[in-house]
Amino acid sequence: MGEAGAPSVVPAGASRGRRRRGLIALPLVLTGLIVHLTALTLRPAAAAEVTVAGRAIEVDGAPFAVRGAAGEGRLNLLKSLGATTVRSYGGDPGALLDAAQAAGLKVIVGLWVGQPRQGADYGDAAFVARQRDELQALVNKYKNHPALLMWGIGNEVEVDLADPAGVWPEIEKIASMVKGLDPDHPTMAVLAEIGGDKAAHLRQAAPSIDVLGINSYGDALFSVAERARGQGWTGPIVIAEMGALGQWQAATTPWGAPFEPSSTQKSIQFRRYLKALGDQQAGAVTFFWGQKQEVTPTFHSLFLPTGEWTEPLESMAESWGGTTPDGNHAPRIASLRLSADPSAPFASWGPEGGAVTLDALDPDGDPIEVRWTVMAESRARGIGGDPEALPKAYPEAISTAGPTGARIGGLAAGHYRLFVEVLDSRGAAATANLPFEIR
Numbered sequence: 001m002g003e004a005g006a007p008s009v010v011p012a013g014a015s016r017g018r019r020r021r022g023l024i025a026l027p028l029v030l031t032g033l034i035v036h037l038t039a040l041t042l043r044p045a046a047a048a049e050v051t052v053a054g055r056a057i058e059v060d061g062a063p064f065a066v067r068g069a070a071g072e073g074r075l076n077l078l079k080s081l082g083a084t085t086v087r088s089y090g091g092d093p094g095a096l097l098d099a100a101q102a103a104g105l106k107v108i109v110g111l112w113v114g115q116p117r118q119g120a121d122y123g124d125a126a127f128v129a130r131q132r133d134e135l136q137a138l139v140n141k142y143k144n145h146p147a148l149l150m151w152g153i154g155n156e157v158e159v160d161l162a163d164p165a166g167v168w169p170e171i172e173k174i175a176s177m178v179k180g181l182d183p184d185h186p187t188m189a190v191l192a193e194i195g196g197d198k199a200a201h202l203r204q205a206a207p208s209i210d211v212l213g214i215n216s217y218g219d220a221l222f223s224v225a226e227r228a229r230g231q232g233w234t235g236p237i238v239i240a241e242m243g244a245l246g247q248w249q250a251a252t253t254p255w256g257a258p259f260e261p262s263s264t265q266k267s268i269q270f271r272r273y274l275k276a277l278g279d280q281q282a283g284a285v286t287f288f289w290g291q292k293q294e295v296t297p298t299f300h301s302l303f304l305p306t307g308e309w310t311e312p313l314e315s316m317a318e319s320w321g322g323t324t325p326d327g328n329h330a331p332r333i334a335s336l337r338l339s340a341d342p343s344a345p346f347a348s349w350g351p352e353g354g355a356v357t358l359d360a361l362d363p364d365g366d367p368i369e370v371r372w373t374v375m376a377e378s379r380a381r382g383i384g385g386d387p388e389a390l391p392k393a394y395p396e397a398i399s400t401a402g403p404t405g406a407r408i409g410g411l412a413a414g415h416y417r418l419f420v421e422v423l424d425s426r427g428a429a430a431t432a433n434l435p436f437e438i439r
Contacts, residue, residue: 045101045146050185052210055281057186057236059106059149066149066238066283067320068105069302071290072096075103078289081313082320087240087285089155092138097147106149108188108240108285109142111135113154113174116161117383122170135174136181143182150185150211151178152240156192156384164198168205175208186210190240192384193220200231213240215287218249221273225280238283244269244312247295253346253435255415257377260299262333262432263310270315278319286316293388295378296417298431304421308429330428331368334359336420338434339405347436353397353409356434358420360403366424372401374408377415377435391417411438 048059057064068085069078075086086105088096090112100107114120114131121127142148153175158164175187189206190213191198199212212233216224225237244266250258261269270286277284291301303309311330317323324330338344339355347354362368374397380388394416400407408418415437422430 047144047146047148047184048106050149052186052235055234055236057150057211057283064106064149066108066285067316068284069286069289069316070241071288071302072099073290074303075099075105077309077313077325079103079105080322081317081324082322083316085149085283085285086289087152089152093142097142097145101145101147105147107147108150108152108238109138109148110152110155111138111174111178113157113171115154115157115159115384116167117159122166128170132174132177136177139178139181143185148185151175151182151187152213153178153187153189153209155190155240156215158198159192159384165201165205168202171202172206172208175206179208186236188213188238188240190215194224194228194231197231199228199233203232211236211238213238215239215241217241217243217246218269220249222276225277225282236283237281238285239277240285241287242273242277242284243287243300244273247299251345253437255377255437257346257415257417257435258295258299259345259435260296260433262336263298263312263330263430264332264334264432267311267315267330270312271318274315274319286312292385293378293390294382294385295380295388296375296419296433297390298419298433304429304431308421308423308427310429310431325427328424328426328428329363331360331362331366331422331424331430333420333422333430333432334361336432336434347434348439349408349436350439351413353399353407353411353438354436355405355407356418357405358403358422358432360420360422360430362422362424364424364426366426368403369423369425370401370403371421371423372398372406373419373421374398374411375417375419377417408436413438 068083070087087108089110093109157167188211189209247258288300291303339357374394376391419433
């Protein structure tokens with residue numbers, strides 16, 4: 001309306017010869033039009049019908065590719081990368097659903113199911129009833145939301161159990177309850193990988209689960225969906241968390257500190273893994289869309305604490321047909337190494353400390369800023385992403401620093417990690433770190 005060539009607002013059947021009468025009626029017509037448009041604006045969008053067809057997920061009858069991230073915030077950026085989906089873990093999803101609807105994304109809404117390793121007792125009838133009541137209320141509240149894609153029933157509920165057989169029946173009961181309340185959206189259970197034939201056990205014990213969700217990292221991603229098929233899973237598969245490397249998979253220093261890939265190395269791996277998952281017809285949800293301390297502040301974080309995005313987002317955009325903000329490229333880190341021994345993967349220095357050399361660039365030619373930080377090595381080795389405290393920082397330990405290196409000294413004996421952040425002033429950054437000890 002209002003564009004060149006748009007029809008005039010004239011009562012049906014009126015001719016140009018009756019223009020005066022049409023003008024008299026115009027206020028009434030416009031009033032009715034405004035009321036009609038207001039009604040359209042206020043009417044809530046209809047919930048999508050999401051179905052499972054063999055290995056595929058369909059939304060309103062059309063194939064739907066699950067591509068996205070686990071986390072929240074900056075959903076317009078996620079959408080611009082070519083994503084379709086965002087995943088949550090638990091809690092009230094209302095704000096996320098609304099934000100996703102505004103951004104044009106669907107949500108895998110996580111229904112948190114208590115983990116026995118954290119004290120959930122499925123022999124306690126009162127706990128079981130209370131948990132089901134809470135989940136039932138959430139499903140009833142949001143089952144008609146237009147951004148809802150599916151329900152994620154728990155996350156790694158079976159972790160750290162010698163025999164997870166006891167949790168499958170409860171997952172089935174919750175999934176069956178959810179399907180009874182909301183037959184228009186599938187249910188997904190999320191496992192921590194599928195060793196020990198977990199996919200087969202879930203399939204047998206929880207037939208109300210429609211979609212298999214798997215948290216998987218590193219080179220296991222090359223075969224994860226095929227391995228699940230080998231256990232008899234015939235429905236859709238979504239890799240509900242994926243990353244370049246899990247700390248449990250990484251090589252370590254003699255004192256047990258995992259080596260973390262640089263953001264550039266992570267991006268290379270993301271490209272390879274996303275292609276492999278596409279070839280296996282598996283959905284892909286990258287981890288973590290946000291920032292969190294887990295071993296380090298950067299091990300799984302796709303953003304810096306100050307908000308800059310890192311190079312794996314480029315891999316997501318390339319794989320999904322999207323783009324990064326303004327087509328920007330993140331800085332690259334070619335190497336962070338010991339000045340005295342470039343091939344050494346870690347440093348073992350005396351009280352005097354030592355020096356490191358940085359080789360970094362920006363592919364767009366943007367000027368870069370380099371920030372250096374020394375932190376104590378984290379002693380936390382949480383399971384399943386349990387919260388960890390940020391280790392203590394030692395700003396006084398950096399005696400000299402610049403765009404090509406830094407010198408470390410003045411620390412007591414102990415285990416530490418040197419971090420570098422390379423920023424391009426356009427919202428992107430690169431990260432790397434190097435573990436070291438002071439003897």
